[in-house]
Amino acid sequence: MNPIQQFLFIFLLIFFGYILLRRITIIKRNILLGEKKYKTSAKKKTRLKNLILIAFGQSKMFKKILPAVLHLMIYSGFIIINIEIIEIILDGILGTHRIFNVLGMPYYNVFISVIEFFVVLVLISCVIFLFRRNFMKIDRLRSPELKGWPIVDANLILVFEIILMLAILTMNASDLILQDLDRYNSTGNFYFSGFLKPLFINFSEMSLVILERTFWWVHIIGILLFAVYVTYSKHLHIFLAFPNIYHSDDQEKGKMNNMKSITNEIEMMMGLSSENVEEPPKRFGAKDITDLSWKNILEAYSCSECGRCTSVCPANITGKKLSPRKIMMDVRDRSEEIGKMKDKGLNHNDKSLLGDYISTEEIFACTSCNACVEECPININPLDIIIECRRYAALEDSNLPPEWNSMMQNIETNFSPWKFPIDDRSNWFKKDV
Numbered sequence: 001m002n003p004i005q006q007f008l009f010i011f012l013l014i015f016f017g018y019i020l021l022r023r024i025t026i027i028k029r030n031i032l033l034g035e036k037k038y039k040t041s042a043k044k045k046t047r048l049k050n051l052i053l054i055a056f057g058q059s060k061m062f063k064k065i066l067p068a069v070l071h072l073m074i075y076s077g078f079i080i081i082n083i084e085i086i087e088i089i090l091d092g093i094l095g096t097h098r099i100f101n102v103l104g105m106p107y108y109n110v111f112i113s114v115i116e117f118f119v120v121l122v123l124i125s126c127v128i129f130l131f132r133r134n135f136m137k138i139d140r141l142r143s144p145e146l147k148g149w150p151i152v153d154a155n156l157i158l159v160f161e162i163i164l165m166l167a168i169l170t171m172n173a174s175d176l177i178l179q180d181l182d183r184y185n186s187t188g189n190f191y192f193s194g195f196l197k198p199l200f201i202n203f204s205e206m207s208l209v210i211l212e213r214t215f216w217w218v219h220i221i222g223i224l225l226f227a228v229y230v231t232y233s234k235h236l237h238i239f240l241a242f243p244n245i246y247h248s249d250d251q252e253k254g255k256m257n258n259m260k261s262i263t264n265e266i267e268m269m270m271g272l273s274s275e276n277v278e279e280p281p282k283r284f285g286a287k288d289i290t291d292l293s294w295k296n297i298l299e300a301y302s303c304s305e306c307g308r309c310t311s312v313c314p315a316n317i318t319g320k321k322l323s324p325r326k327i328m329m330d331v332r333d334r335s336e337e338i339g340k341m342k343d344k345g346l347n348h349n350d351k352s353l354l355g356d357y358i359s360t361e362e363i364f365a366c367t368s369c370n371a372c373v374e375e376c377p378i379n380i381n382p383l384d385i386i387i388e389c390r391r392y393a394a395l396e397d398s399n400l401p402p403e404w405n406s407m408m409q410n411i412e413t414n415f416s417p418w419k420f421p422i423d424d425r426s427n428w429f430k431k432d433v
């Protein structure tokens with residue numbers, strides 16, 4: 001590699017590194033827009049266990065075997081292939097060619113062949129995923145909330161990965177021929193790209209050098225672009241799934257965290273306590289993302305938009321407008337919007353999460369069944385956000401469905417959801433009444 005290429009490489013590394021760092025700072029700031037306190041109830045041992053089993057082991061993915069295996073192939077490929085990036089970066093900075101081989105790494109060609117094995121696995125998985133997404137009628141991949149950018153994003157990343165994988169194989173195949181021509185140091189055969197050699201065997205030496213260098217650059221620029229692009233994409237889950245799972249709760253599904261000041265108020269009403277020592281919160285429930293916790297927003301940024309939650313949601317299945325996936329997408333979109341406003345020095349606009357992104361029709365369609373929470377492969381809890389929005393609608397906005405309002409009134413006056421006094425609640429089974 002000549003000094004101009006070396007300089008260009010270092011410049012690109014710094015340039016993309018700066019953009020990436022900026023994006024990470026923005027995302028962290030956006031996640032911390034959530035002001036509600038959050039602390040996981042899970043002990044450290046449980047959190048580490050979750051990290052190993054659910055994050056690294058992807059245990060919740062294995063409910064359906066085909067997507068799980070394909071996903072595992074891409075995920076393991078992503079980790080292994082990135083080891084080669086270390087060599088590419090060192091070569092780019094130092095101006096060397098295959099530095100690990102030059103330094104005498106034993107079984108270098110076996111190492112590259114193993115990486116190529118994962119390259120092929122990723123290639124196959126991406127092609128199958130593209131086919132599934134675009135030509136098979138899988139309901140969860142065709143929901144209305146995926147129209148527009150989300151579907152483009154999902155396809156784009158698959159095409160992107162296919163190009164990157166082909167770049168590695170083409171680069172290695174042309175490298176092998178150049179080794180045969182004594183242009184590059186010998187490494188021994190690479191198992192998979194070795195099969196591609198016949199495609200390029202009649203190329204002139206100069207064409208092969210151009211081919212090899214072009215795909216080397218395609219590969220590294222592709223990786224740098226990918227790193228920045230991911231921060232705008234649902235594929236951020238590749239990184240954020242880990243902290244999200246680590247911080248997830250382990251309390252029984254179905255158990256709701258009551259609002260202390262309300263609980264105290266009711267206890268006072270029932271004569272169980274004499275004073276409400278709890279300070280009422282600034283706002284009951286959530287109207288906007290600033291009323292949520294950082295964990296809710298971290299979950300939104302971690303969501304892979306896979307739709308497994310929506311596919312089991314009874315409200316969605318029975319034709320209601322609610323989709324837990326959309327709830328997570330809305331929280332993320334709104335966080336990005338507020339983040340951009342803050343960048344412009346503005347604190348408010350006339351929009352809010354509840355009302356402009358999520359409608360009351362959606363939140364009141366939820367049965368609180370927790371199926372979405374159970375199903376999510378990375379422990380996201382859309383129900384928590386729905387409950388917070390409902391609390392706002394009920395306690396701050398008095399915007400409940402009419403039938404809920406009369407139920408609430410009955411509870412307040414009769415201590416019972418029905419219209420008759422509490423003492424008459426069990427009359428229905430008494431014979432003489």
Ligand code: SF4
Pocket residue numbers: 309312313314315316322323324365366367368369370371372373382383386
């Ligand atoms: S808790 Fe609500 S959003 Fe989640 S699956 Fe049940 S009904 Fe759907």
Ligand code: SF4
Pocket residue numbers: 302303304305306307308309310324325328375376377378380382
């Ligand atoms: S919340 Fe979980 S299950 Fe639902 S779309 Fe996001 S990652 Fe998938």
